Ligand SMILES: Nc1ncnc2c1ncn2[C@@H]1O[C@H](COP(=O)(O)OP(=O)(O)OP(=O)(O)O)[C@@H](O)[C@H]1O
């Protein structure tokens with residue numbers, strides 16, 4: 001398997017605050033990578049640097065073999081992003097929001113099919129302002145995947161979803177990887193869910209990926225599974 005994301009010695013500080021202090025991370029093609037860490041550990045900061053939304057201080061980020069410093073546009077065509085609270089055109093419907101996104105990306109896609117895949121079918125034309133939190137989460141995932149990118153970078157994608165929604169997304173993410181050859185890097189605070197879905201786990205603590213291992217190996221190493229591992233690494 002090849003690495004589709006390679007981060008080396010990444011550093012970022014905000015004033016006096018050293019948030020990322022030499023972080024290494026590798027994601028292999030076709031896998032689901034669960035990125036964990038406490039509130040404020042720097043997960044979103046890493047995702048923003050990976051997508052060029054934030055300038056890094058030091059280190060290298062290569063996605064699909066391309067350097068983010070020199071090939072940002074090419075990279076953006078091949079990744080789907082959901083970072084922090086997604087912003088939509090509130091007065092427009094899900095379909096119209098996706099249409100605008102596709103036009104912006106200069107891509108074409110089957111909007112209805114994508115709406116269906118994320119379980120938003122039957123929502124009619126109501127504006128996004130009338131959506132529940134879970135509906136917004138589904139629409140955000142739809143927007144990230146609609147231009148058929150090879151890699152999805154999803155920051156807390158199941159935030160706000162009910163148990164059925166979480167299960168639906170687990171099935172969808174697995175399907176995207178197994179049947180459509182996608183690679184998914186996602187962050188989450190729901191250890192149980194990540195343990196279910198991720199092939200590889202990375203735990204961000206003290207500004208570095210303090211642990212990166214196959215989920216299966218973590219389960220062998222820690223009797224209590226991912227939760228034990230998480231608290232061991234984060235010192236909780
Ligand atoms: N633009 C910014 N200016 C100053 N400090 C920032 C900025 N963005 C993030 N930080 C700080 O960097 C640290 C990491 O924040 P980040 O949002 O990356 O954490 P996180 O791991 O995503 O947390 P959470 O799980 O709560 O989403 C925090 O201390 C935050 O206050």
Ligand SMILES: [Mg+2]
Pocket residue numbers: 043044045155
């Ligand atoms: Mg965050």
